[in-house]
Amino acid sequence: MPKTSLKLKNSSPSKRSNTLRRRMPQTYWNLLEAVPPSSLKLTRLDDEIHEHFSQDFPELIENPQKIKMLDEEWMKDPTGKERWRKFISAYEKRVDDYNFGSLIRTNSSGEYSETNSIFVTRMQFYAIEIARNRLGFNDDIYAEAQKEKAKAKKAQQS
Numbered sequence: 001m002p003k004t005s006l007k008l009k010n011s012s013p014s015k016r017s018n019t020l021r022r023r024m025p026q027t028y029w030n031l032l033e034a035v036p037p038s039s040l041k042l043t044r045l046d047d048e049i050h051e052h053f054s055q056d057f058p059e060l061i062e063n064p065q066k067i068k069m070l071d072e073e074w075m076k077d078p079t080g081k082e083r084w085r086k087f088i089s090a091y092e093k094r095v096d097d098y099n100f101g102s103l104i105r106t107n108s109s110g111e112y113s114e115t116n117s118i119f120v121t122r123m124q125f126y127a128i129e130i131a132r133n134r135l136g137f138n139d140d141i142y143a144e145a146q147k148e149k150a151k152a153k154k155a156q157q158s
Contacts, residue, residue, distance in 0.1 A: 025103045025112040028129075033145030037138035043095065046130050053127040056087050060131070067131045070106045072118050088123040098123050108137040 031040065043049065054061045061067075074080050091098040102125040103117045110116040120128075132138050 025117070029112060029141070032138050032141040034142075036142050037133040038136050040133050042126055042130055042133075045091075045095065046126075049091075049123075049126055050130050050134065052087065052090065053131060056083065057127075064131075064135050064137075067128060067135065068108045068137050070104070070118065070128065072106060075118075075120070075124070084121075084124060087127070088121055091123050095123065095126075104128060108132045109140070 059066070075084065088099060098121070100122045101119055102122050103112060104120050104125050105112055105116050106118055107116055129138075
């Protein structure tokens, strides 16, 4: 995936960070609607991230519903935090903004919303969304967008 740089003029670092945080979910959602998620590559390290995630969090891989529907309490309890910290630190020098904050949907079946989003690190986002994409949990988003696109095209032709 090509690296893009978004520069916001005359804004403080915290304003830029908040603006990027708001744009990232919409950008990712647009990507899910445009590309079949099961074939989507989020980083050049997707295979490695997924294998590492599978090794460090086998209970999630063994019970995919826990990937589909995230348990924020489990992720943020002291044991979960330590496990994630160890996982994330492996990418410190390999993934830009590896610990930058990102929003993720708690339920992959729903859209981003105030009640269906939590704040995680970039690496948590990558690990979970790569797994969701490979498991086909985001494929319905693409399918629905394609139906809407076809319906709009048909209506335009009428």
